[in-house]
């Protein structure tokens with residue numbers, strides 16, 4: 034099982050090979066053995082009854098979820114964007130701020146992200162809502178924001194799960210036009226929509242899923258299309274596995290070495306060619322049927338002129354996903370999310386209250402620094418819990434489609450570590466300011482600067498190990514309402530008292546130093562804590578990427 038979309042981006046289209054998905058180790062297969070290829074410039078409809086696995090397939094295509102079996106390759110390097118079935122209004126941002134964050138996450142420089150957001154807000158008739166908090170928007174307006182976040186950076190793969198639902202007529206038309214523009218620019222757009230007429234004339238392939246299996250791969254021929262007899266030629270693209278073309282499908286020629294064939298056949302013959310391909314054993318996958326030639330390559334395309342001269346459309350970004358890998362952008366988004374959600378308040382109040390109870394003015398400096406560092410460990414673990422559960426799942430999915438689920442998780446962990454680190458520095462400074470610069474005997478002098486440095490290092494050990502504990506005892510590794518809280522508390526306590534733990538060593542170094550007045554720098558403990566924290570963060574990110582549950 035491998036998702037090497039970025040690595041394979043230089044190759045042809047998006048490709049699924051033997052893709053299967055089940056939820057849980059023994060759950061039923063929601064999808065099984067799904068295989069098809071989507072060339073650049075395709076508009077693909079996925080259809081099927083409720084619960085048949087359409088959303089599951091779309092999440093896999095968007096890179097938000099991973100298949101349990103099989104692999105996805107060829108995800109375009111120029112960016113993937115996803116509109117989830119249900120977008121959450123429960124984000125603590127105003128519209129423009131959220132969209133600017135998402136533009137940056139999708140690889141645009143901040144200024145371009147804001148320009149792009151304004152452009153699309155204007156196009157969807159939402160310019161007046163730029164400063165409105167998301168949680169004050171109507172359902173339909175919120176859905177427009179959900180759509181806009183996906184359109185910001187000219188995605189080369191756009192995945193739309195019922196994106197039209199809840200939009201008014203005008204907005205539906207804008208989204209229809211935006212989809213056509215992306216496809217004309219060579220992007221791949223995959224969508225699910227309950228209206229069978231949705232973009233029917235432009236759709237290049239329809240994939241129907243039922244009872245977990247891709248039962249049909251068929252071209253989209255709708256009433257809105259010109260009747261075959263009216264068109265001079267029909268371009269047909271299909272993928273096999275290197276088998277010879279079946280009788281009746283003559284005229285199609287190999288494209289590259291991937292088993293794909295393409296050809297223009299007289300319109301009156303197209304049905305017979307399609308029937309021959311689908312009736313072959315095993316059947317060929319029809320990847321496109323259209324009455325005009327497709328664009329050759331997938332490149333982000335130019336935007337149409339904006340409706341008002343005041344707004345200029347941003348230049349199509351070249352390779353935004355590469356820039357989106359800048360971790361700072363993701364961590365900034367997570368920090369803003371955390372600060373605006375106010376969920377940082379409980380750990381902060383807890384830390385402040387317990388510090389106030391345990392630290393008295395004039396007490397020996399090193400002992401107080403040890404107390405402050407020890408207290409920080411459970412606070413850091415708690416902050417991780419807040420950060421990894423703070424973002425609504427659908428909002429996380431939008432971010433994950435741009436940068437991958439692992440990076441999204443790593444950013445949440447990093448944001449927690451930053452907040453705990455700031456708290457640790459502030460705590461160390463306060464302790465250094467109010468404590469007595471002496472040992473436990475009240476006579477031996479303790480130098481404030483070196484002691485504060487040792488205290489800050491011990492606090493850093495606590496931040497790192499608290500972050501590791503939080504990463505290992507919260508989703509995705511530990512799920513449920515009660516278990517993560519219990520395991521976080523028990524693990525944080527254990528890490529503080531178990532002999533040999535870096536946190537125990539760092540705190541003990543300060544407390545024993547307080548008896549003699551000697552300052553010990555916990556260098557080894559700090560290095561060990563950094564290694565443990567990195568390993569835990571990687572495990573947590575790995576588990577998210579594997580959809581471990």
Ligand SMILES: Nc1ncnc2c1ncn2[C@@H]1O[C@H](COP(=O)(O)OP(=O)(O)OP(=O)(O)O)[C@@H](O)[C@H]1O
Nearest residue numbers: 056057063081082083084085086087088089090118
């Ligand atoms: N996170 C999950 N955990 C467990 N089961 C899930 C999960 N997500 C989806 N399923 C199950 O997988 C099956 C397919 O769900 P999916 O949402 O992909 O179907 P769908 O075709 O999009 O349905 P609808 O048309 O109602 O939106 C359903 O039985 C659903 O209960």
